[in-house]
Amino acid sequence: MEGVKESARKHDRVLEIYSRLLSGEIIRKQEMADEYGVNPRSIQRDIDSIRDFYANRMDRHGELTEIQYDRIAKGFRIVSAKTITLTNAELFTVAKVILESRSLCKEEMEKIITDLIGACLPTEERKKMNELLQNEIFHYVEPRHGKALINSIWELGTAVYQHRMIQMEYQKVSGEVSNVNIKPVGIMGSEYYFYLIAYIGDKDKEYPGYPTVYRIDRIKKYRITDERFHVPYKDRFEEGEFRKRIPFMFTGKLHKASFIYKGADINAVLDRLPTAMAERREDGSYLVTVEVYGNQGLNFWLKGQGENIEINENKEKVVSV
Numbered sequence: 001m002e003g004v005k006e007s008a009r010k011h012d013r014v015l016e017i018y019s020r021l022l023s024g025e026i027i028r029k030q031e032m033a034d035e036y037g038v039n040p041r042s043i044q045r046d047i048d049s050i051r052d053f054y055a056n057r058m059d060r061h062g063e064l065t066e067i068q069y070d071r072i073a074k075g076f077r078i079v080s081a082k083t084i085t086l087t088n089a090e091l092f093t094v095a096k097v098i099l100e101s102r103s104l105c106k107e108e109m110e111k112i113i114t115d116l117i118g119a120c121l122p123t124e125e126r127k128k129m130n131e132l133l134q135n136e137i138f139h140y141v142e143p144r145h146g147k148a149l150i151n152s153i154w155e156l157g158t159a160v161y162q163h164r165m166i167q168m169e170y171q172k173v174s175g176e177v178s179n180v181n182i183k184p185v186g187i188m189g190s191e192y193y194f195y196l197i198a199y200i201g202d203k204d205k206e207y208p209g210y211p212t213v214y215r216i217d218r219i220k221k222y223r224i225t226d227e228r229f230h231v232p233y234k235d236r237f238e239e240g241e242f243r244k245r246i247p248f249m250f251t252g253k254l255h256k257a258s259f260i261y262k263g264a265d266i267n268a269v270l271d272r273l274p275t276a277m278a279e280r281r282e283d284g285s286y287l288v289t290v291e292v293y294g295n296q297g298l299n300f301w302l303k304g305q306g307e308n309i310e311i312n313e314n315k316e317k318v319v320s321v
Helices: 002-022 029-036 040-054 088-101 106-120 123-138 150-162 239-244 266-272 296-303
Strands: 063-070 075-082 164-171 177-190 193-200 212-215 219-228 254-261 277-280 286-293 309-311
Touching: 002 029, 002 040, 002 075, 029 040, 040 063, 088 106, 088 123, 106 123, 150 164, 150 177, 150 219, 177 239, 266 277, 266 286, 286 296
Parallel strands: none
Antiparallel strands: 063 075, 164 177, 164 219, 177 193, 193 212, 254 286, 254 309, 277 286
């Protein structure tokens, strides 16, 4: 009979500890032991029982719950962490996007995909996914710079978030190295490379509103300073809007251009130029206008379209998409 009572007391004690953890309370073994008149080892066993309950258990929202010891608070607390829960189809798609972007060195790319497969899939599904991707991973051609960029991208992104000035050495296409002080405002990825978008501190007033684009792999050295810069809300940089107007990563003044498209699929143009507007003409061609920063990148692309493109010499205007 005494054993039954002891079991009931332990049961009530475990539920009480569990309830307190859920409410956010810090559980300290000695305090609980004194409260219930038991040995601290009994409290530790109670906590271990709750840990066992949560071990490898994920709720329907993908939350993984653990009981962790907080060294600062000197007690146990309950911690929930969102886990990666991609489906096989989602994971395969993400892996293909990473591979097709060819923007990372092979070592970094392979680690990301391997970690995703390990985190998202049960053991029996990993073999299938690995077999689907292994040939493409084996033949992956990394960018010629061959540099590991992930840590730099994160550090520069943090500087963007914290509005911190950056001092850096940047190597231009010509090989010339320049020293610049910049105000970083965004990180972008496009066609094999990652870019840092920034304003050049000494030229803000001379060229207001037109940021400079730096390829991150060409940054030889950088130092994130403690100096902060202010971005008024009305002047805040919006990567999404900027991306629409710089599809080729060439900078310059914002302007509009127009041309006539005679190809078979106007959607190929509209997808390539996010700000483009097109109006169908009587002969089946399209009059297209687009708003972009600079004209160098757009001109390169137009020349590559051959007979599908005709310069809009009559300066017709587009009124609808």
